Amino acid sequence: xxxxxxxxxxxxxxxxxxxxxPVLEAWVDSGSLKDLASRTVPGFLERLKAWLPGLxxxxxxxxxxxxxxxxxxxxxAHILEHVTLELQTLAGHPLxxxxxxxxRGEDRSKVLVGFHDEVVVRECLCGAREIxxxxxxxxxxxxxxxxxxxxxxxxxxxxxxxxxAIVAAAKARxxxxxxxxxxxxxxxxxxxxxxxxxxxAESDRTGAIAGYIAQDKNLTRSFLRQAGVPVPxxxxxxxxxxxxxxxxxxxxxxxxxxxxxxHGRGVYIDLKTREQVAxxxxxxxxxxxxxxxxxFIPGVDCRLLVVGxxxxxxxRGDPEMVVADGTSTVVELIEAQLNSDPRRGxxxxxxxxxxxxxxxxxxxxxxxxxxxxxxxxxxxxxxxILVARFANWAIDITDEVHPxxxxxxxxxxxxxxxxxxxxxxxxxxxxxxxxxxGGAIVEINASPSLLMHLEPVVGxxxxxxxxxxxxxxxxxxxxxxxxxxxxxxxxxxxxxxxLAHLLKASGKFLGVxxxxxxxxxxxxxxxxxxxxxxxAQGVLMYPWTExxxxxxxxxxxMLEGLGYDHCxxxxxLNVDGNSPDAAQRVAAAERCVVNAVPPGGTAVxxxxxxxxxxxxxxxxxxxxxxxxxxxxxxxxxGRKTSGRAVIVRDDAMHLTEGPVDRRLCAxxxxxxxxxxxxxxxxxxxxxxxGAAWAYGLDDAALADGLRTMPPDI
Numbered sequence: 001x002x003x004x005x006x007x008x009x010x011x012x013x014x015x016x017x018x019x020x021x022p023v024l025e026a027w028v029d030s031g032s033l034k035d036l037a038s039r040t041v042p043g044f045l046e047r048l049k050a051w052l053p054g055l056x057x058x059x060x061x062x063x064x065x066x067x068x069x070x071x072x073x074x075x076x077a078h079i080l081e082h083v084t085l086e087l088q089t090l091a092g093h094p095l096x097x098x099x100x101x102x103x104r105g106e107d108r109s110k111v112l113v114g115f116h117d118e119v120v121v122r123e124c125l126c127g128a129r130e131i132x133x134x135x136x137x138x139x140x141x142x143x144x145x146x147x148x149x150x151x152x153x154x155x156x157x158x159x160x161x162x163x164x165a166i167v168a169a170a171k172a173r174x175x176x177x178x179x180x181x182x183x184x185x186x187x188x189x190x191x192x193x194x195x196x197x198x199x200x201a202e203s204d205r206t207g208a209i210a211g212y213i214a215q216d217k218n219l220t221r222s223f224l225r226q227a228g229v230p231v232p233x234x235x236x237x238x239x240x241x242x243x244x245x246x247x248x249x250x251x252x253x254x255x256x257x258x259x260x261x262x263h264g265r266g267v268y269i270d271l272k273t274r275e276q277v278a279x280x281x282x283x284x285x286x287x288x289x290x291x292x293x294x295x296f297i298p299g300v301d302c303r304l305l306v307v308g309x310x311x312x313x314x315x316r317g318d319p320e321m322v323v324a325d326g327t328s329t330v331v332e333l334i335e336a337q338l339n340s341d342p343r344r345g346x347x348x349x350x351x352x353x354x355x356x357x358x359x360x361x362x363x364x365x366x367x368x369x370x371x372x373x374x375x376x377x378x379x380x381x382x383x384x385i386l387v388a389r390f391a392n393w394a395i396d397i398t399d400e401v402h403p404x405x406x407x408x409x410x411x412x413x414x415x416x417x418x419x420x421x422x423x424x425x426x427x428x429x430x431x432x433x434x435x436x437x438g439g440a441i442v443e444i445n446a447s448p449s450l451l452m453h454l455e456p457v458v459g460x461x462x463x464x465x466x467x468x469x470x471x472x473x474x475x476x477x478x479x480x481x482x483x484x485x486x487x488x489x490x491x492x493x494x495x496x497x498x499l500a501h502l503l504k505a506s507g508k509f510l511g512v513x514x515x516x517x518x519x520x521x522x523x524x525x526x527x528x529x530x531x532x533x534x535x536a537q538g539v540l541m542y543p544w545t546e547x548x549x550x551x552x553x554x555x556x557x558m559l560e561g562l563g564y565d566h567c568x569x570x571x572x573l574n575v576d577g578n579s580p581d582a583a584q585r586v587a588a589a590e591r592c593v594v595n596a597v598p599p600g601g602t603a604v605x606x607x608x609x610x611x612x613x614x615x616x617x618x619x620x621x622x623x624x625x626x627x628x629x630x631x632x633x634x635x636x637x638g639r640k641t642s643g644r645a646v647i648v649r650d651d652a653m654h655l656t657e658g659p660v661d662r663r664l665c666a667x668x669x670x671x672x673x674x675x676x677x678x679x680x681x682x683x684x685x686x687x688x689x690g691a692a693w694a695y696g697l698d699d700a701a702l703a704d705g706l707r708t709m710p711p712d713i
Contacts, residue, residue: 003033004030004077004129004133006026007029014561017557020565028077033136040073041135051135087124087128088116090150093115123149127146160348161450161451162454166201166465169468174480175469175478176480187199190473191481191548194480195540200447201448203471210418213417214421217260220416224411229408230441232295234250236292240277244277250294254296258284261284266287267284268284277293298428299437301317305453307420307464312463315395316430321387322337324384326381327378330378360375394458396453398453400430404435421445422449424443483564483568485562486552486691487571487572490574496514498709501705502702506547506695511542513530513536513539513551514535516530518530534563536552566601568602571687572594572603591618600621601620603622603623604624604694605624605625622643624645625643625646628648643658655693662699664699664702670709
């Protein structure tokens, strides 16, 4: 058996028995290291501390904190958790709290680690295992290379900074969210009929036509010009000769660029001669379907972000320059003066782009040659050399933008039809009207990066994520629909069916998932995973769902977590197990539904089941009891505090609220099932009745629903 073998991994993506946040649960066999502790392995602590000094700052659920645990003899599995957490932090995915917590069995240890991205946490767990094994046997380990590898995993798989900003803003407003596809920044915000979707900095309001307009630079220029927005003169050209004709028409110098490229690819600016235009044309054509020539606008590049009807943020991008020392080549100057900046890199999360001196961008090399230099040239000392015209927009200038420039930016976005839009402007002074200085809007972007506004190199960050959320959700809206969570060892599927029948009186569109599949309104779709996380997420994604009724089995909660973060009504029916330990595990899982009930919500609990009755202490909201015994002590205690309950008394259903007792309908009025009214069926009816009452149905609707329920329930 291998040492530290990871036997099983469960990704608990929703609220679970360990945490209300996602947790990776792994079963680990320590192998020959089982009886070893950190202080008994020669050199182990020294190597681990040298490789990962950040472990010294880890808290721990055990007394004394993790550093003290290391010194006193932490077991391999517990160390594995903390190394995994630390690797997530170093890879760029720090957690806001210590989520490591180890439990032990006879032969295996269960390790628990919080995470933001499941691909990242899996890779960090594997990397942590390799680090621990190397530290145990004294092998060398390249921690820096491992961190670089994990950073690339984050860059490929995790949410990017733009999407993270939107998600963070949603969390701040308690708007539920979930990722719809692994590896992509496609996010659902809100639930059911109130949901919205974003993909990086595009929303479900971003139309395909608007995106097409923004992609076609010539069409954009034409639209903006007709709307009275300053744009450079220009046109599409057919070949090299036509490009020179167009250059003479608009006046030199000119810009030659693809009609439909992005990120500055194939854009050649400040061209003054026929030779330069002729050289630029084929390069531009490589990056687009055709080429356009337009008048060159002198000045600096500015990026303005428009969200909805408002300009939210603005950044300036100064050209990248190096200063020659008389002995270094251009490449050496770039590496020493630009690429040495730790903020530069090739990852999406890097504030500044690295200048690639191995595989030169044609535009960068073109500008360098136009200045009379090659990459291996050694310029004279003191000479300033332009390296990249299209530099990072890294300087916040939001407060400097002239009101008329703001207005032009909003008009440009509206003319294109974009709700989120990056507006590229070139001018000498953004604080002055464009018309007074010959400035112009040169491009619009349908999916702009938000990083420059979130983490400017100079200036203050701007709340762009919040602006997008405020555009998508009106003040006071959280995108939530009523969610009813139902769990129990027996009868959960029956209760969901009965509750769905009762809630028809609400007039709302119901999305129901249970053991026999999905029910969307009157449509039934068979699905074997209806009572798992898949089912809950399905009804919450369905765009017409106004009330979600979700059955979730204890097994699913243990293996996956809940499919929702909150349920306005949580129903727990019963707890069964073939042993006291098994019953305790089932109860711990089912308790998650109660834990998901927020303040103001209601837990509908079975007072006749001691395991379920004990869950009341975990509820942040109200408790509504149901019982077949009107004199149940738990129920009577609840009534003394004005609690609500549904009971059977004198062969009739009753609603009680504190001392008030209202007879709802006689048992004889209910449709008879083929098996008659047994105690189990009556308990199921009470549970559904309590949930419907908690939702807000009045007595008449409740009674009518009971009288008309299908007899086979």
